Amino acid sequence: MTTEETIEKYTSTNTDHAETHILVIRLSAMGDVAITVPVLRTFRTTYPSVKLTVLTRKFFGPMFSDIANLEVYHADVTGRHKGIIGLTRLFNELRKLNIDAVADLHNVLRSNVLKTMFSLKGTKVVQIDKGREEKKALTRANNKVFEPLKTTHQRYADVFEALGYPIDLTHHKFPQKQRLTPNIVSLTQNSTKKWLGIAPFAQYESKTYPLELMVKVIEELDKQDQFEIFLFGGGKRETDILNNIGSKYNNVVNVAGKLPFEDELKLIGNLDAMLSMDSGNAHLAAMYGVPTITLWGVTHPYTGFMPFGQPSAYAILPNLAKYDQIPTSVYGNKVPSGYERVMYSITPEVVLEVLSTL
Template sequence: MDSSSKHILVIRLSAMGDVAMSIPVIKAMTRTYPNVKITVVSRVFLKPIFQNIPNVSFYTADVKSKHKGVSGLFKLYKELKKLNVDVVADLHNVLRSKILGTFFKLGGYKVCTIDKGRTEKKALTQTKSKIFKQLKTTHERYADVFRALGYELKLVKEDVLPQLKLTKKVTSFIGKDSKKWIGIAPFAAFAGKTYPTTQMEEVIAKLSKTNQYKIILFGGASDKNELASWHDTYDDVYNCAGLFSFEEELILISNLDLMLSMDSGNAHLAAMFGKKVVTIWGITHPYAGFYPFGQPLKNAIFADKEKYPLLPTSIYGNKYPAGYENVMESITPQVVFDKIVEVLKD
């Protein structure tokens, strides 16, 4: 079979931001190789991310139940074999994906796996003999997997998803007027990369006071009550936490003028639609390769490296030395507000 018309199985089981970062690469594949069929295997929650891409199908991995453990992964392998895939791209490189990939290798399939650059990342975040330099981006690491399978690939900024059509539910939630829509995702998996809520509230207050923007708060269902006070206190602030399905949230995100996010999944969801994204960085750093796709580095806001010279101290935001607990506090609300205004004018 001609390599330009093969069926590629893509494995990326989690997490939301990492899955979203695969979109520009998959879009580049479908643009460059329109006859290639791609099946993405991931968790069912993430299916809406892929539903509008031609030649891309989705297969659910139920790793908590049906496909749990080695026997469950073997069952998943047998199911995926029936799809007549030709080669396998492991974009995850964790125990589960390695086991699944091993089954495919034993079955005679070519399997290529992402090199996560763990040694380089350790050098970037260590407190002694730190090597502070830009590492290869996760997008390029994903692209390298396809290149290893024989597909030459060049990513361009247009490799993003189209804006989605607003539904009646979303429109009735946000209303219609000429104000620009700013999404704010104030949470992250770890405290080390979460902007303090008191300072974020100041940012929201400043934005609300201008009377120029609609501010849409994003979070999980469990964040609904925490975000409610901002919705209740300030004009033009809308709390969508727990209100929409993930699919509906994607519609909302695709229609934003700008997303303000931590180093977290919402930044990547907005970037995969080509939206403007402003990110706030604490103990992590874009040099690790997790910067949102297509965003200029000037859109990033950093903690004070003069005051905290050991930054970055973590890849994921979960490790920091004593005295680095509050690095985010070194970023003033005025700096965040000014950056949003600046990027919206660009």
Template sequence: MGDVAMTAPVLNALVKQHPELRIIMLTKEPLTPIFEGIPNLQVFIADVNGRHKGLKGLWKLHKELMEYPISAVADLHNVLRSNILKRYFRLAKVPFAQINKGRREKRALTSAKNKEFKPLKSTLQRYCEVFDSLGYPLQLPTVKPLEQKALSQQTLGLIGKDNRQKWIGIAPFAAFPGKTYPYKLMEEVIKGLDNTNKYKIFLFGGEEDRSSMIKTANKSRNVVNMAGVVDLSQELELISHLDLMISMDSANAHLSAMYGIPTITLWGVTHPYAGFYPFGQDPDYALTSDRSRYPLIPTSIYGKKVPKGYEHVMETILPEQVLNKVYSVLS
């Protein structure tokens, strides 16, 4: 989801700088709310577990897409399915440009031996380069955040009375343990913010995270659990109105960043140098684990690989550091 969220401000800038373009965004159905409000863009659902499954399904998908007057294809994913589609479109002589993910540089960055620890090109810059290669130049500095969404009555009914507190979102979980801040430490952060009575705190996460966050909300004065309560469309409404987001190196960081919300990120065995730093964020908003104690960081791009002895790297980020960063940003 994070990769998809990073495409949204780029596509928004693309259609505004090239208003003659019409975009058909091929994505999975749950992700369609990310693209709501982008002009000249319609979503086409890839049913990869149904009618578009397998080689025959991808051929069917290609034929369905060819019913549109497609003049070029921009592959912002570069995975097995899109590489198969590339062959089909090239048979139809449709220009096809793919993102260069920089896999070799990323292997060097995450290598345990002869590590090349240096910042890599951002994923957003790589997206821009795909469109540039198709003849639609797009400069990254011209990419701007999406506009704030209106809060629906349903969402307003869920979040309760606005008592002029600043709104902070916290997404305390991630897909892999290697980049998830210990929840006991995050509870200290939440308690510290809650005790000031200055902030309304919204907890975001998946259905599997809900029970932990309900317990936290129940013992707090200003904390509201949103996990399993709202759908993605409502979540985006709320996120676009936050004063601040605290997130792991995960999707919620990119969802808030695409609306220009100040986003503090906590990094474990991954690192901002890999090119997945949230769009438009001050580099100072990243809190990284201690590389002097754990020099192999980053050990992987997505946080899957956790070497022996690196299971607790995020404990080097103290709750006091997170709180001080919040106070600094919101001041």
């Protein structure tokens, strides 16, 4: 579908100007986009007649497939919507959708440019308060204020409240499990064991469980013969590593590179549990209500990125007595000297013990 056809489609479905139309901006990253899903589900059940359009990257579109009266508008930030000229083009496209208000859940340079353009045309825009000062206090080495911050889910909800649409996330309802496609059935062989997803990678090494320790976890789980284990990752390097691991065990299947993203989401939604880093896959699993166990390195759940609806017992932390500067950053991009082996303080036995509670 061309851009012009997309605009015509959106415009034709929004002819009733009495219906409020909110543009929701969240361009990246995958985990942050996934965090919007429970919030938008709750919004939908609270305000069923309000139209939502989510501006995000095309790849993330399938995340929103279970939410009624919601459209996804693709932001081509590396192509036709790149730079100030591209953002002006994007704004002109979005104006044709008859947007009544804008919920900016991103608050970065691109969304700030769009904010200015919408505001100049009289459209109300509310941006997320990321709590930057609180996060600085939580992550600094000295005089650290070690207290749990507001969750990112709630920060998103606060944006809608400021627009005049308060929502209560305790009223959220997860969708029913989706039907498996033939591709998924072929991959899973309809195994009758419990389905466990394992996503062993993260953006930064500082919050990635050492591969040799994860292999020990997988090896023991394979011996127990209770789980069918599905390995998740992306990119050639990760795919090659996961292929190598999967080839060594009877109950382990590498998913990376074998399913389109839409099918991968369906598989995740049908898991019995997910074991993940503090990463996007944890939020993908949690948005379907899958029990999600997370391993944390130099980051910490107090920063507000605990997967939605998950108990604190599912967050496995390193030795905080030894590594008392944790969290050293919100995203894992700052590693003080001596903190390079933080993750080694989480033993495979501890991981297996938490998995045994499922």
